[in-house]
Amino acid sequence: MRAILKNGVAVFTPQGFLDGSSGNALLSIDDIEGTVQQNADMVLVSLKKVIFFNRNGLDSFVKMFTKVRATNHCTVGFCDLDTKKYNAITKFYKNDLAFSIFQTQEIATLFAASYKNQNKNVLLYNEDKSQRAAMAIELHDNGHNPIVAQTKKEFQEKIAVENAYDIIIQDTYLGQMGQKVATRVTGNAIIYTISSFLDAEIGNTFNIAYHNNSLNVGFRLFIFDAYKVISMNIHALNFFSKLATAGAEYNAAICFVGISFDKTPKEFKETLEDSGIMFFEQMDDILQNKKLLEELGASSAANIKEKRAINKTTITKLPNFIEATVGTIEMMTNSKAMKEAVVINKITIDQKEGKIASSIGFYGDMDGMVILVFPTGIAKKACELLIGEETDDSELILDTLAELVNIVGGKVKTLLGDIHISVDITLPRTYQNIDSLLEIVQDKKGVQVDLAFNDDKFLFFLTR
Amino acid sequence: MITKETIDNFISKIPPAPHALKETLLHLNVGDLTKAAKAASQDKALNNYLKVLVNKPIYGFRNQVNEVSQIFGILGVNKSQQAVYNYMTTLLSPSKWTLFKLNRVLFYNLQADLSMNWQKILTHLNIEDKETLSAISLLPASIIVSEALFCERKKDIDILRSVHPIDLNTILKRLTGLDLFDLCEQIAGKWEMNEKISQIIQASSGTNPSSDSDIDTLGKWMHLLLFYTLSQPQYIEAELNDFINFQVEYVSDIYEDFSQLMEIS
Numbered sequence: 001m002r003a004i005l006k007n008g009v010a011v012f013t014p015q016g017f018l019d020g021s022s023g024n025a026l027l028s029i030d031d032i033e034g035t036v037q038q039n040a041d042m043v044l045v046s047l048k049k050v051i052f053f054n055r056n057g058l059d060s061f062v063k064m065f066t067k068v069r070a071t072n073h074c075t076v077g078f079c080d081l082d083t084k085k086y087n088a089i090t091k092f093y094k095n096d097l098a099f100s101i102f103q104t105q106e107i108a109t110l111f112a113a114s115y116k117n118q119n120k121n122v123l124l125y126n127e128d129k130s131q132r133a134a135m136a137i138e139l140h141d142n143g144h145n146p147i148v149a150q151t152k153k154e155f156q157e158k159i160a161v162e163n164a165y166d167i168i169i170q171d172t173y174l175g176q177m178g179q180k181v182a183t184r185v186t187g188n189a190i191i192y193t194i195s196s197f198l199d200a201e202i203g204n205t206f207n208i209a210y211h212n213n214s215l216n217v218g219f220r221l222f223i224f225d226a227y228k229v230i231s232m233n234i235h236a237l238n239f240f241s242k243l244a245t246a247g248a249e250y251n252a253a254i255c256f257v258g259i260s261f262d263k264t265p266k267e268f269k270e271t272l273e274d275s276g277i278m279f280f281e282q283m284d285d286i287l288q289n290k291k292l293l294e295e296l297g298a299s300s301a302a303n304i305k306e307k308r309a310i311n312k313t314t315i316t317k318l319p320n321f322i323e324a325t326v327g328t329i330e331m332m333t334n335s336k337a338m339k340e341a342v343v344i345n346k347i348t349i350d351q352k353e354g355k356i357a358s359s360i361g362f363y364g365d366m367d368g369m370v371i372l373v374f375p376t377g378i379a380k381k382a383c384e385l386l387i388g389e390e391t392d393d394s395e396l397i398l399d400t401l402a403e404l405v406n407i408v409g410g411k412v413k414t415l416l417g418d419i420h421i422s423v424d425i426t427l428p429r430t431y432q433n434i435d436s437l438l439e440i441v442q443d444k445k446g447v448q449v450d451l452a453f454n455d456d457k458f459l460f461f462l463t464r
Numbered sequence: 465m466i467t468k469e470t471i472d473n474f475i476s477k478i479p480p481a482p483h484a485l486k487e488t489l490l491h492l493n494v495g496d497l498t499k500a501a502k503a504a505s506q507d508k509a510l511n512n513y514l515k516v517l518v519n520k521p522i523y524g525f526r527n528q529v530n531e532v533s534q535i536f537g538i539l540g541v542n543k544s545q546q547a548v549y550n551y552m553t554t555l556l557s558p559s560k561w562t563l564f565k566l567n568r569v570l571f572y573n574l575q576a577d578l579s580m581n582w583q584k585i586l587t588h589l590n591i592e593d594k595e596t597l598s599a600i601s602l603l604p605a606s607i608i609v610s611e612a613l614f615c616e617r618k619k620d621i622d623i624l625r626s627v628h629p630i631d632l633n634t635i636l637k638r639l640t641g642l643d644l645f646d647l648c649e650q651i652a653g654k655w656e657m658n659e660k661i662s663q664i665i666q667a668s669s670g671t672n673p674s675s676d677s678d679i680d681t682l683g684k685w686m687h688l689l690l691f692y693t694l695s696q697p698q699y700i701e702a703e704l705n706d707f708i709n710f711q712v713e714y715v716s717d718i719y720e721d722f723s724q725l726m727e728i729s
Contacts, residue, residue, distance in 0.1 A: 001705075001706075002622070002625060002626045003626075004625075004626065004627065004628065004629055005627075013629065013706070014705065014706075015691055015694070015695070015705055015706055015709075015710040016691035016692065016694055016695035016705065016710055017691070017692055017695035017728065018695070021696075021697045022695045022696065022697055022700060024697070025697035025698075025700040025701050026700055026705065048712070049709070049710045049712055051688075051691070051710075051712050051715070051719060052723065052728055054729070327620065328620070328623075331617065331620050331624070334466075334467055334639055384638065385630075385635070385638050385639065386628045386630065388634070388638060403627045403628050406627045407620075407623050407624055407627055410623035410626060410627070411619070411620070411623055414619055414623065
């Protein structure tokens with residue numbers, strides 16, 4: 001079974017009746033581990049479409065959860081359930097509830113460190129006092145504003161007030177939470193979230209392969225969101241020093257934001273600074289400072305020097321990339337593509353208005369980046385298949401576009417795999433206007449293919 | 465990917481019911497089992513299919529049954545019609561399955577599982593008419609249609625469904641305006657099946673409730689039976705569990721009754 005991964009939360013959705021035999025057929029340990037490899041903070045099984053389950057059915061999943069959690073440090077559990085299902089699960093596992101239960105996927109997302117849309121007013125209630133406290137702490141740490149109802153009566157009074165809260169949490173239980181270093185992309189920077197005590201375990205919870213691949217596909221600014229870090233020991237210090245030294249070869253910058261050295265030796269900070277790591281108090285000190293971003297390498301100006309040229313290996317595989325892109329857009333829009341021109345040069349976009357763009361990197365046996373520039377019309381049409389209706393909501397279109405580019409990336413991976421070239425893909429990025437795209441790629445050389453889908457001009461650009 | 469023309473092309477290629485089948489059904493319609501068996505004997509493939517089907521363990525016959533007249537005699541008029549319709553559905557099935565990990569044996573098993581449990585349900589609901597009994601035979605046509613339309617796009621579908629929660633029925637509806645169950649209805653029309661069969665099949669999609677409460681109730685039972693069946697390991701492994709969306713809310717009012725009947729615990 002396949003999971004859908006969004007905002008760091010991977011969800012499997014079985015349907016129908018779940019017992020011991022169907023549970024093992026629905027999900028395998030390989031399914032879960034394959035999902036975790038894609039950088040999921042949480043792996044959940046949705047019970048939304050399950051009308052019946054018994055203890056044996058859940059056990060088959062719980063055994064896999066336990067195994068995956070022990071090796072991959074991610075949060076595991078169930079989501080999308082009503083009070084009846086919640087009560088049944090908590091009754092089955094009364095003294096052995098190590099996994100989490102989230103009433104909805106939306107609630108689970110609040111607890112996922114990769115989720116970027118913070119500052120929600122969240123009302124929560126659980127009859128267990130320690131659960132209430134644990135949830136409030138996690139939500140607060142993730143940038144939300146938790147309001148805790150101490151009694152059922154208080155909870156009912158509070159939920160009676162209309163529109164007072166963004167999200168209401170009940171029928172939710174926090175088991176052992178994930179310890180993976182969460183990752184998200186903001187603009188041209190990659191942000192890792194680290195917390196509590198940092199020790200040798202950071203070597204296991206930090207996805208070094210992902211980091212190296214991000215360097216390979218051109219990311220130069222890496223920010224550690226370290227507001228929740230209490231202290232670090234010498235093993236963690238060595239880890240970050242090595243990371244900074246390795247990044248220096250790529251001219252990459254590593255920054256720590258929000259870390260306090262109250263409980264960590266002051267010399268540690270000096271050692272980290274010596275290895276090139278910079279420290280900032282607030283995230284906005286970096287992200288809102290355009291000049292600093294340029295200096296730190298998160299813009300085209302600083303990146304040009306390090307750009308690697310498009311090479312023959314990549315160009316010879318161009319037909320695979322075009323097939324993946326054209327096939328996907330044709331599938332999504334039910335239109336036919338016409339190839340109009342192919343040139344090797346810097347990207348040229350004649351008409352910037354009414355266009356949005358997206359990109360996805362790939363790495364492995366070969367590496368590079370695919371950039372797609374859509375007229376808004378094609379983007380909207382392609383999104384219709386996924387969301388089922390026309391929309392002018394630009395945020396929704398960009399979100400759906402990211403899914404679409406993910407599909408292109410997945411198809412590239414499959415097509416290259418067919419000819420024994422193994423690649424992985426990065427998180428997709430979207431650009432709501434052409435200027436923000438050009439900041440990244442205007443000086444990169446690559447292959448530009450102009451396509452027409454039913455007279456709408458569409459641009460494909462492959463670079464490194 | 466798939467257009468209205470693709471669908472028209474698919475429907476146009478469906479052959480009309482063969483003469484021997486039509487004749488068999490005509491005789492069954494007036495309750496003449498002897499003449500029906502004689503007509504059915506002209507079609508060797510039908511003979512063979514009936515033998516394979518009724519000798520499956522779920523039919524519970526102690527001894528091997530070989531003659532069509534014997535088979536029709538044991539099954540009676542209603543179940544014989546259902547078996548003939550099941551055979552007609554298999555005429556659409558591909559020689560090699562690509563989208564689903566099915567084969568001929570597993571597909572026949574699926575038909576048998578659905579048919580026997582549907583009969584159990586109708587007995588429970590005190591419904592005896594043969595059109596309602598036969599309606600179940602058209603349900604697996606939705607699987608065959610999915611296979612036919614999506615088999616060449618399996619990789620695309622897999623990738624699409626790995627980033628967005630969307631079932632084959634919704635994809636088809638959004639691309640063409642028609643869903644799998646509309647196509648089943650068109651097949652039923654081409655084979656001159658009773659209109660009631662089409663109505664029950666439409667309701668069983670879970671997304672097109674019927675305004676006729678009796679038909680709608682049957683649609684609910686059939687929808688739930690489909691997912692009860694597709695929750696069995698062999699069909700999950702055939703990747704049938706999520707080919708369409710299970711509408712849990714739609715069947716909530718009959719679930720308790722269903723679980724008692726099927727002895728689910």
